[in-house]
Every structure is written in C-alpha cells, then in structure tokens.
Amino acid sequence: MSRDIPSGFAFDYDRAFSRNIGWVTRDEQQRLRRARVAVAGLGGVGGAHVLTLSRLGIANFNIADFDEFDVHNMNRQAAAFMSSMGRPKIEVVAEMARDINPESDIRLFREGVTDANLDEFLKDVDVYVDSLDFFVLEVRRKVFRRCRELGIPAMTAAPLGMGTAFLYFSPTGMSFEDYFQVEGVAHEDQYARFIAGVSPAMLSRQYLVDPEAVNFKERRGPSTGMACELCAGVMGTNVLKLLLNRGPLRAAPWGMHFDAYRGTLKHTWRPGGNSHPLQRLLIALIKPVLRGR
Structure with a gap:
C-alpha cells in the first residue's frame, strides 16, 4: 500500500473507472465521484464496503473505527494481512482506498462513532452504510436515529452464514x-x-454445523469471508441505485436475504416490524438460544 507507483503509470479518474461505463453513464460516474458515504465499523463488512465503493468510483468517505487488526480477523476482513496485524483498521482501510483512488477525500474518526462526534461523522453525507459490530446495538440505534433526523438514507447488510441480509x-x-x-x-x-x-x-x-461456536455471553460467533463479500456487493449495488436514482428501493419493513450456500433468495415483508406475529414467534425461538438453552 505504501509502495512507489511504477514508472509509466499515472492515476487518471476517468480511465481508472472507465470499465464501469456501460453499467453507468459518464455523467452518472461523475455523480458517484462527488458523493460522500459514511461507513461506521471497518471489520468484516466495513472494510469490504469501503473498497467496493472505492472501485465504484466513490471518492469521498467518512469512516469510523477504533480497533486494530488481529490474527482472528484473517478469515473474513478485506484489509487483514500479516503486514497489517496490530495496525489500526481505519488507517489500513484508508490507505487501501487511497491506493485505489489517490484523489479520495477520506475523513477519519479514529475513536469510532461517539455522542461527541456523531454529527461531524454524518456531515455532508449522502448515505450511511452500517457495518458496526453486532454487539454495539446502542451506538447503532443512535446513528440510525440521527440519520433519520438529518434526512440521510441508511442501509445495513448483515453477513449470515454464507449469505447476506439487507435492510434499507x-x-x-x-x-x-x-x-x-x-x-x-x-x-x-x-x-x-x-x-x-x-x-x-x-x-x-x-447448515450451522457447530452451534457451540455461537456464544453471545462471550460476544463471538462464526462468520465467513464469502458472506462479507456478498454484503459488499449487495450494499454497493443499492448505494449505486440510491445515489443515481435508478428506481425505487424497497425500504423496511421490506428486507432481502440471499444465501449462496442454499442458492436461495427471499424477500421479506414484516409490517409492524418485530410486532408482526411471525417476528414474535421467531423472537421467542431465538431467546433460549441466546441464553444457552
């Protein structure tokens, strides 16, 4: 990431993202170039989101994370390499994004998202991409609440097994x-x-073959690199549609779940959210699992 650029190569935005043209127009590519995306959490899905959106040609980001890379990140996190072990995730991901597009304007929030910096984190943002850790639900609630107050669309894609579940x-x-x-x-x-x-x-x-790998008391669970990459693909596509106004997006209570292992795609509709009868039943089934019963 810090290597010198070989002689004979110079960055040119139009050429770098020319292979997007056809799926987007030249005018749309420039609109993507001007957009700003906020990404909170740069672990499994967050790093992949930033890199995928960078290759889409988005050049402006607000990114937040306070963690450092460790060996247990290796199976799924896009910026986890032996060379990045012990380094702040936010620095490594920012370097990789700038290595894709040296013109990138990336605002770094090294302490993560906090009450003190939430408004600054969402400043000038066109869309918020959620990739916070599963267990930081209170922070996630605050970010989504503030996005709504500021009129910012917010999306999340969860890595589940070998698939992804998307909500807008x-x-x-x-x-x-x-x-x-x-x-x-x-x-x-x-x-x-x-x-x-x-x-x-x-x-x-x-197809969860080892249920004991899921331990909510220890805040750990299995995750795969395939799921994280699928999250980034689905997220990048929906960010593109939103930023370019490429047709309606199904917002909550609609959801979408694609599982590559089972080869299954399902669109869900839960009017009333978790008060829906099917959701109440599902919650009742999940509670004993979380309690280790």
Missing part, C-alpha cells in the same frame, strides 16, 4: 426503532429482536 431505512419510511422495537426491552432480549429483525428468513440456520 428511508428517512421518510419506517424507522429503525419502529422496525426493531428494542426500546425498554431487557438487554439480552434486544439482541434477540435485532437478530429476528435483520434476518426474518433465517436461511443460514439449517
């Missing part, structure tokens, strides 16, 4: 809070509601 929250549609309904709920039960809301179809549950 329009500033004028159903809110994150109304969909997940975790306000006033016991801390442990909030996670059950979040899992059920993110993945109403629960496509990956059938």
Whole structure:
C-alpha cells in the first residue's frame, strides 16, 4: 500500500473507472465521484464496503473505527494481512482506498462513532452504510436515529452464514426503532429482536454445523469471508441505485436475504416490524438460544 507507483503509470479518474461505463453513464460516474458515504465499523463488512465503493468510483468517505487488526480477523476482513496485524483498521482501510483512488477525500474518526462526534461523522453525507459490530446495538440505534433526523438514507447488510441480509431505512419510511422495537426491552432480549429483525428468513440456520461456536455471553460467533463479500456487493449495488436514482428501493419493513450456500433468495415483508406475529414467534425461538438453552 505504501509502495512507489511504477514508472509509466499515472492515476487518471476517468480511465481508472472507465470499465464501469456501460453499467453507468459518464455523467452518472461523475455523480458517484462527488458523493460522500459514511461507513461506521471497518471489520468484516466495513472494510469490504469501503473498497467496493472505492472501485465504484466513490471518492469521498467518512469512516469510523477504533480497533486494530488481529490474527482472528484473517478469515473474513478485506484489509487483514500479516503486514497489517496490530495496525489500526481505519488507517489500513484508508490507505487501501487511497491506493485505489489517490484523489479520495477520506475523513477519519479514529475513536469510532461517539455522542461527541456523531454529527461531524454524518456531515455532508449522502448515505450511511452500517457495518458496526453486532454487539454495539446502542451506538447503532443512535446513528440510525440521527440519520433519520438529518434526512440521510441508511442501509445495513448483515453477513449470515454464507449469505447476506439487507435492510434499507428511508428517512421518510419506517424507522429503525419502529422496525426493531428494542426500546425498554431487557438487554439480552434486544439482541434477540435485532437478530429476528435483520434476518426474518433465517436461511443460514439449517447448515450451522457447530452451534457451540455461537456464544453471545462471550460476544463471538462464526462468520465467513464469502458472506462479507456478498454484503459488499449487495450494499454497493443499492448505494449505486440510491445515489443515481435508478428506481425505487424497497425500504423496511421490506428486507432481502440471499444465501449462496442454499442458492436461495427471499424477500421479506414484516409490517409492524418485530410486532408482526411471525417476528414474535421467531423472537421467542431465538431467546433460549441466546441464553444457552
């Protein structure tokens, strides 16, 4: 990432992203160039999001993360290499994005997203891409709430098994809070509601071969590189559609889950969010699993 550019090569934006033309027009490519995307969390999906969007030609980012790379990140995180071990994820991902597009304007929030910097993190942003760790639900709620207040579209793509579950929250549609309904709920039960809301179809549950690998008390669970890359592909496509106004996006309570292992795509519709009867049943089934029963 820090290597010198070989002689005879010079960066040129139009040439670098010329192979996008055809799927987007030249005018649309320039619109992508001017857009600004906020990405919170640069682990499994977050790093892949930034790199995928950079290759799409998006040149402006606000990115946030306070963590450093460790060996257990190697199986799924786009910027995890032995050369990046122990380094801040935010620095490595920013370097990689600038190595794709040296003209990138990247604002770094090295302490992660906090109450103190939330508005600055969302400043000038056209769309928010959520990739926060599963267990930081309170921070996630604050970011989605503030996006809605500021009129910023917000999207999340969860890596599940060998697939991805996607949700889009329009500033004028159903809110994150109304969909997940975790306000006033016991801390442990909030996670059950979040899992059920993110993945109403629960496509990956059938091929979990070692249930003991899921341990919510220790805040750990299995994840694959394939799922993270699928998240980035789905997210990048929907960011493109949103920024270029390429037709309507199905916002929550609609959701989409694609599982590559099963070769299955499901669109879900849960009016009322987690108050929907199917969701209440799913939450009841998830709660014992979280309690280790």
